[in-house]
Amino acid sequence: MEDLLTITQLNKSYNGHPALTNINLSIKPGEIHGLVGANGSGKTTLMNILFGNPVIQATGGYSGEICFEGRRTAIKNCAEAIRLGIGMVHQEFALIPDMTVGENIRLGREHTQAWTDRLFGCQYSFVDRQKDYTAAQQTLNRLWINLDVKLKIADLTTNLRQFVEIAREIDRTDLKLLILDEPTAVLNKRDGLKLTEILKEMSKRQIGILFISHRLEEIQQICDRVSVLRDGRLVSQYKKGSISINNLARDMIGHEVNKAAAAKRAIAKQPVISFKNFSVRMPGEEINSLDLDVHQGEILGLTSLSGHGKLAVGYGMMAMYPVDGDVYYQNSRIARMDARANIKKGLYVLPDDRQGLGIMADQSLEDNVIFTANQVKNKFVRKSALAWLGFIDRVKSQKHVTAMVQDLDIKCTSVRQAVKELSGGNQQKVCIARALTVDPQLLFVAEPTRGIDISAKEKILQMLIEINRSRNTTIVIASSELDELKRVCDRIAVMVEGKVFKILPPDSSEVEFGLALSGEEGADNEQL
Amino acid sequence: MIIKNPAGGRLYNEYIVPAVFIILSFLAWQFSGLSGSFVFNQVLTRFIRDGILVLALVIPVVAGMGLNFAITVGAMAMQTALLVMIGYRIGGIPGILLAVVLGVVLSVLLGYLIGIILNRVKGKEMITTIIIGFLFNSVYQLIFLVGFGTIIPVPNTDIILTRGIGVRNTVDLGMYRNTIDKLWLIKAGQLEVPLFMILLVLGVAAFIFYILHTRFGQQIKAVGSSTPTSEVLGIDAKKVRIKVMIISTVLAALGQLAYLQNIGMFDVYTAHLTNDVIACAALLAGGASIKSAKIKHALLGVFLFHTLFIVSPQAGQNLFNNAALGEYFRSFVAYGTIAVALVINVRNEDGYKVS
Amino acid sequence: MNSYKLRPPQVIISLFLIILVALSYTLQMNLVTLFNESMVKMVMNGVLVLSLIPMLNVGAGMNFGLPVGIVGGLLGMCLAINFRMTGFYGFFMSLMFSLVFCALLGWLYGLILNRVKGREEIAGTFIGYSFIPLMNYVWTLVPFTNREMLYPIGGRGLRPRISLENYFNHILDDVAVLKMGGVEIPLGLLAFFALVSLFLYLYFRTKIGRATVAVGENESFARLSGVNISRTRLTAVIISTIIAGLGICVYAQSYGFVQLYDEPLSMAFPAIAAILIGGSTGKKTFIFEAVLGVYLLQSIYLLTVPIANAILIPELTEILRTMITYGVILYALLVRERQGRSIDY
Secondary structure (H helix, E strand, O other), X not given: OOOOEEEEEEEEEEOXXXXXXXXXXXXXXXXXXXXXXXXXXXXXXXXXXXXXXXXXXXXXXXXXXXXXXXXXXXXXXXXXXXXXXXXXXXXXXXXXXXXXXXXXXXXXXXXXXXXXXXXXXXXXXXXXXXXXXXHHHHHHHHOOOOOOOOOEHHHOOHHHHHHHHHHHHHOOOOOOEEEXXXXXXXXXXXXXXXXXXXXXXXXXXXXXXXXXXXXXHHHHHHOOEEEEEEOOEEEEEEEOXXXXXXXXXXXXXXXXXXXXXXXXXOOOOOEEEEEEEEEEOOOOOOEEEEEEEEEOOOEEEEEOOOOOOOOHHHHHHOOOOOEEEEEEEOOEEXXXXXXXXXXXXXXXXXXXXXXXXXXXXXXXXXHHHHHHHHHHHOOOEOOOOOHHHOOEOHHHHHHHHHHHHHHHOOOOOOOOOEHHHOOHHHHHHHHHHHHHHHOOOEEEEEOOOOOOOHHHHHHHHHHHHHHHHHHOOEEEEEOOOHHHHHHHOOEEEEEEOOEEEEEEOXXXXXXXXXXXXXXXXXXXXXXX | OOEOOOHHHHHHHHXXXXXXXXXXXXXHHHHHOOOHHHHHXXXXXXXXXXXXXXXXXXXXXXXXXXXXXXXXXXXXXXXXXXXXXXXXXXXXXXXXXXXXXXXXXXXXXXXXXXXXXHHOOOOOHXXXXXXXXXXXXXXXXXXXXXXEOXXXXXXXXXXXXXXXXXXXXXXXXXXXXXXXXXXXXEEEOOEEEEHHHHHHHHHHHHHHHHHHOEHHHHHHHHHHHOHHHHHHOOOOHHHHHHHHHHHHHHHHHHHHHHHHHHHOEEEOOOOOOOXXXXXXXXXXXXXXXXXXXXXXXXXXXXXXHXXXXXXXXXXXXXXXXXXXXXXXXXXHHHHHHXXXXXXXXXXXXXXXXXX | OOOOOOOHHHHXXXXXXXXXXXXXXXXXXXXXXXXXXXXXXXXXXHHHHHOOHHHHHOOOOOOOOHHHHHHHHHHXXXXXXXXXXXXXXXXXXXXXXXXXXXXXXXXXXXXXXXXXXXXXXXXXXXXHHHHHHHHHHHHHHOOOOOHHHEOOOOOOOEOOEEEOOOOOOOOXXXXXXXXXXXXXXXXXXXXXXXXXXXXXXXXXXOHHHHHHXXXXXXXXXXXXXXXXXXXXXXXXXXXXXXXXXXXXXXXXXXXXXXXXOOHHHHXXXXXXXXXXXXXXXXXOOOHHHHHHHHHHHHHHHHHHHHHHHHOOOOHHHHHHHHHHHXXXXXXXXXXXXXXXXXXXX
């Protein structure tokens, strides 16, 4: 059978960082093609290219060839992808909240009155709402969903929204290829099964399906073929019948042999902070009733696929998002989240989004380093009758920052240089310098090496270990770079859907991590 | 992920504001001692004068661009067209038709320009439209106060100031007066109902209803509700927003024509100035918000707002023996309605956030 | 100031100014007198322009609600006049009364602005617009007794223009004027201006001042560092409002009249345009930019009057002023949003 979609030699890079390298992939009509990969493996980039997301064009386009139905195409925008017959079910839901279910399902394909069609063309023709609603209702019925099409999307639960999103694509008569991005992530098991039924039915109608999921079991059950992406490369491909969860998990993580950067040691199980039933409502990164103890003096790794909540722990402690549940810090309960109070108590967060949260780009290195310690702990204030106004003692602050620059080896022309002129790695060091100036007892670090070149990465990891060993600072590192965590951490907690799924020692095997990340309890019972 | 849906908040906007206006107007009417039929006739006159201008605001709100204070630009486009016709002595029906054509062409061009500007200031549309309105006002003044009679020769010297440069402050629309105004005038006792004009306003309302119920209308709603999502769904949001501004500006131009021909003469430099604020306040008085507006809000709002507008000076005179206080009350109501809408709506918007 | 760059509006305005100076020279006007006047005009409007800085720096945008602070200042002056406080004492007490009124008004204004984060400019515009008719009630009904400030007929309600002839007219203008030939430099006036600038300079070096700049530059960063965002914003708005109140007092003593009723409405836009011409883009702004901007803009205003009169179209002055004012503001809106977006990606 002729392929519906063929991708040959696809390459894409963002600012010189390769995101996809030499991808070759094909999908046949009626095939359910699974796609798995850890964070940063290039899944999202591949989807963005196929659905014409403007981000791709804005960052310089891609190289390689995409053939759709045998014709070479360049998909420049979403409208073009839709015209070709490509549909997409978005993880974040592309639904218009103020419109009804029926309107959303039919958006862009509304039934119109024939007579106004002739008068003004179909774009300006009167919509036959009743006919639309009937059609939408029929589509929903095909999905065995009982839902009033006149309800607004804003009033629906997440589960139902997922099905409306799918209904919109199924409703299309011209649909040839459907891309699903983690469609089962928000569904419970029963609804997940329902979805697989729907997909199988669609594949019978010769619609090609690209199915992206982290639930390996599902992939194993419904996919005709699976491709595994790792670091932007297609590392393996399995046909139905030879798909094993163990292999998928192993291929996702890869076999990188790394020496542990930190020697193994025994940590007393004395909790410095305990989370009980802790929830953080950070959009796209929620934590739901997390239970976790962090031990005094350890380096704890937190890892998960993106969207499963590893980043939200620290931000929740800084009251950046609404929180719920109990937190005990040094055996006393934190009654109300307040960033200032928590920093005073000895907590500190190194954010993942450096540009957005980590630095004041236009201000000098010196002002960046001393800011938090000065605001919260009143450090570097000039002693005088006007101390309450808080003028800075520049001699003291410059001495401190100059020492920091030397200690952390920050490359800069002077401490008065604007931070925006520094490289990513040096900016991260500025963030660490600020943390050290605050001198916390418990440090939350989010994605410490993201967007930093390799040599700087090593230094920053060493720095974290150094801080932990010499100052006895407990550190919680949330990162998707599993091999880095394995090298520095004493324990690694794997989070799935906002909860701790498993806590593994850093020397556990790739398969174990791969399975835990996907939320799979054990290995395959039987090798298929 | 829970979506908070403050149904109460929605009710709040839809009915509380009109209710307040009804109560205030009723009280002010009682104190003013004006006769019901006088107030009714006056309000009806304002309805046909301002109705289309208020309706011109509906589509930009639906498109998520907020209140379009730049409807003054459309108004100025029509005034320009009229002044050109008068300046070249083109009277009667051909004159008015030509004025309409020229006004519409000008406002399409200007609407396109405004649309492009607003595409660059997403999220700050309202303050930008205010500044655009003011800036165009300066350009307009430059053309007619300085340009007419110097660079641009004008055959009809009646409208030129005695010094030979610039248009007079007031220009008579005698040659167009009552061309359509008194058409189908129905009299019932003291009540006068200019049926044709009312139908015209309702016709524009029907046009907007039609637009909002086409595929294009669905796109407008989608862009207004969530621009990034609509782009993912294959809608060219920028193009939609430009088209919306063109429609709004053209309607504003037609609205200004209805306004001016009803008055019969026009103050060249001031006729358009406060139209934007009054129209916006009227729309909000009908129960619209910055995020959602319906045609019924516009139609109801014109009645409510102008009732209060007509009776309050007289009520001020009777209550405090000072008509100026009624005037202040009027401006306070106009500006205050918008200020309250801006403050309240942001709060409601927060309530809708995914939390 | 190392990041100071010349931007198109400044270049255009400077060229325009040079042309105007050349034109007035050929029209044989007295350039020395014009220069003297320009110094006065700069300070007269300059304090109002300085008042915009705290709000710009905290990220609350251009303060289109400037009338709020102006009204506070007017209240202060009216109170002083009512008690017949004259001379330096009168002016000083005006400033003190204004400070109290403005602190109160600024606090209320700040509370409202904290609720409309991200839309301060449009909300401020209409808060200012609706505050004016509300204050008209006060001007009409307030039981002041000094006949010199009431309507001559009827004896009730304040008159729209209250002459300061018998109170503190030119009280700062005439202090320590340095005369060198024809050139007169009003040292007292400039000293007052310098004092307000110094206050702002020091404010941004205090702890809360640094928090202010941090909130304006990166609100999330400040929040993560334990800064109380609402309180910082509130403080900045109050300080802006107080300086605006002082600003109108300085303006009035130069102008010779206290102007009530709808007059404050038209004052926000020229002040904003001035600070934008100085190089601000509606975000962090240096004091230097405010001073430069107000001098450039006021000089142009000053020069256009005699020139327009000389070519027999007096309205041209006003038209040119408004065109420059709104053109500059529109330009700033366009440029700022574009910069904002490039950071987003």
